[in-house]
Amino acid sequence: MSAPPSTTRRNQSQTHRQSRRGTEESPLVKWLLITVALSFCTVFLLLPLANVFVQALAKGWSFYVQSLTHPDSWAAIRLTLLVAAISVPINVVFGIAAAWCIAKFNFRGKSLLVTLIDLPFSVSPVVAGLMFVVLFGAQGFFGPWLEAHNIKIIFAVPGIVLATVFVTFPFVARELIPVMQATGTEQEQAALTLGASGWQTFWRVTLPSVKWGLIYGIILCNARAMGEFGAVSVVSGHITGLTDTMPLRVEKLYQEYNAPAAFAVASLLAVLALVTLGLKTLLEWKQARAYERALRDSR
């Protein structure tokens, strides 16, 4: 109250000039944070990634193509695609079913189910692999029975698929649960009152309304399925040309001091990662654009 009016006026004009919100950090802090974040990304993400491609092509294109078409590497690529082609659809079906029952029903043990879905995220992949060895290995729980019926799971493709399914289990469900919870059940009830059967309702109403979440979940699930190392390493037995997936093949080549070939296979995995990221960004961009267009049209 006792302050002269001139002071007040000067203070006002100052705040006006900076036009900064009261909750905002000072410019120094802002630029410092941006610099730290960007240099961190460059040093730990961009440089290594670029290095993969540089190393892969160090001995020229022909060596690069040769490394990839080497029978053992080619077998690893095919196995990886096969494993992804089996485990991703399994997890899509499971993910939709789990998300559906969690989002739409109330039942005893629901929170337990939600926790269980997250389990593969919290368990080390190596432990996950070991669990399957203990269950299905020669000395394992089902081992004698499996051997008697001449079924091979550990050190064979079924084991690799099992381990991959376990590790990639949460991706689709995790993406779908919030989307389905937000959508609620009214649209489905509306479809029922309009004469649709449960199946028709699922295909025409439920699935389209969670389309983007589902696609996003599938992309992430696929990326992890192809890139998984730890769990697969434990159950595969590293039989060259038979049970080596791409990540295992990369490691093996590297251990054999064949770094250029290792990087060549690794670059394929890296390309997959980049394609995944690109698709994800494209999806988000398309969604945002559709939303903006909708907003504009509604005006």
Next chain:
Amino acid sequence: MSIELRNVTKQFGQVAAVSNVSFSVNEGELMALLGPSGGGKTTVLRMIAGLEVPTTGDIFIRGQRVNDLSVQERNIGFVFQNYALFKNMTVFKNIAFGLKIKKWKRADIKDRVHELLQLFGLEGLEKRYPHQLSGGQRQRVAIARALASKPSVLLLDEPFGAVDAKIRQELREWLVTLHHDLNVTTIFVTHDQEEALEVSNRIVIFSRGHLEQVGTPREVYETPANEFVARFIGVMNVLDAEVKGGVARVGELQFPAPGRRDGSKVRIGFRPYAVQISTDLTLYPYRAVLRHTFFLGIMLRLELELASGLILRSRMTKEEYAQLGLEDDREVSLQIRNFRILSSDTSALSPEQEVQHLMPPTIGEHI
């Protein structure tokens, strides 16, 4: 008879959401299910639709018992409170959905949808998505979708709940017109008594899962079946009085209650318009002070405090108010033209009584 409920009860766990409800809806009627929230009215609507299954009792649609018919087989149109439009479909596809499911021919679907778009004033919007529509447009799409395959009954859950006050009034009038034009049996749920009185042919009043009264708006307003209805429909002054010498007394107020035992408790109810006011302090038997005047548009609500501290509510037009020369804190005289005894021991209400000429002449001594 289009729809009939016989002794329908719906139990959710231990709680009876609806208990032993029976009523019927005539062909072509516009019926309101009215009650406070949690009264069971939406559950009744969902049971008619087949979205809930009654625990006991029977539901008939056009004479056919539908208890065991699924939602899909009942041929009803249902409009959800928040419309539940298919977000990923255009207006056209929303309305066409039921027809496609019922395997109508392509050309027939197109004709029917365009007919509905025209009827509902939605032409030009067929390619829009639900989020690009206003609240009123969304509701019209939802009703068009529900009516597309010509259901025998149209069911609406709180149809005016999700729009703002101004559009609500328009939509009410529009619904009445629509019902008049299409003449399809319509049942809607509302918690707004004004809405029910204005829109419907008949009203079913629920409270806590029980049916309280079925009747035309006029019947439930003028001859409420019990105290709940009397208090729920419109505003009512309710006073607890004690009978002495055939007169029910509360504060300085006296109401004739012939045939009632001395010392028995009765509840007296009267509408705000039954309270007559004059600035001439000798005109009416009781004296009061006008405490507050509430502005409600054309009508004003008056809060009057009697000498004993009792508060009464009255109602009059702005013109009457100006004519009387009233203002807050003004002393007035008043009388209660007619009232009812809302006995709490029996659910039936006594007929309304005219008071004016029955008022004991000794009343002046009390003031």
